[in-house]
């Protein structure tokens with residue numbers, strides 16, 4: 001089973017949410033991995049719920065955020081959550097400005113109660129990261145970023161300088177996996193697959209990047225794990241860097 005193989009292979013960071021399923025993803029993680037290894041960090045997110053049609057609905061009230069934290073605790077079988085990202089929902093598809101003071105204050109209260117160890121932000125702008133830091137420590141930012149979607153370049157560099165983790169979601173392109181002639185051309189010259197090159201490029205991009213590629217395949221999981229030891233030559237990195245200009 002994928003979670004067991006991942007952890008046995010050295011993965012110590014799992015990204016989830018109780019609103020995936022809902023509940024099912026956390027239940028699978030619990031069934032596969034509980035009791036958890038001491039060094040395993042499970043990162044979850046709150047701030048949204050699913051509509052009956054599968055849509056994503058903001059869930060930012062004190063009641064909804066508190067319930068979401070308790071749902072995660074119950075379904076993961078934990079007394080305290082390692083990291084909880086506030087998934088910002090002003091625009092479901094990408095970062096958009098708006099104050100996060102009210103929902104983040106609720107999360108900080110839950111942290112003070114001992115239910116949450118660390119807090120992060122997801123789908124956040126630089127301004128929201130700065131606002132968040134005035135309320136509690138922000139240990140990570142999880143935004144959409146990959147070879148072809150690089151709007152967060154300045155944010156990544158700023159977070160790297162400040163020692164805050166950046167966790168790109170959709171690192172392989174998500175529902176429409178990355179495809180590009182540049183990526184194929186670079187890959188042909190290396191003994192690797194395009195997805196391994198895409199992950200190795202992310203790891204090379206900045207020291208604060210942590211990877212959470214998703215897969216339903218054990219073969220892809222093994223392939224993605226091997227990307228951690230793939231060294232990209234400088235000219236390959238330069239070509240891949242230029243992909244952003246083409247995508248833009």
Ligand SMILES: NC(=O)c1ccc[n+]([C@@H]2O[C@H](COP(=O)([O-])OP(=O)(O)OC[C@H]3O[C@@H](n4cnc5c(N)ncnc54)[C@H](OP(=O)(O)O)[C@@H]3O)[C@@H](O)[C@H]2O)c1
Nearest residue numbers: 015122169170171172173174195212213214215216220223
């Ligand atoms: N914070 C947010 O708002 C947010 C939003 C979206 C996602 N996320 C998080 O981001 C993480 C990754 O999301 P994701 O899984 O949707 O996107 P992803 O990692 O970019 O892409 C997954 C897709 O790539 C395919 N894939 C994976 N490894 C492959 C390989 N070696 N070769 C070929 N295809 C491969 C998968 O298919 P197979 O199953 O066939 O391998 C799947 O279709 C998750 O932890 C998710 O929770 C967060």
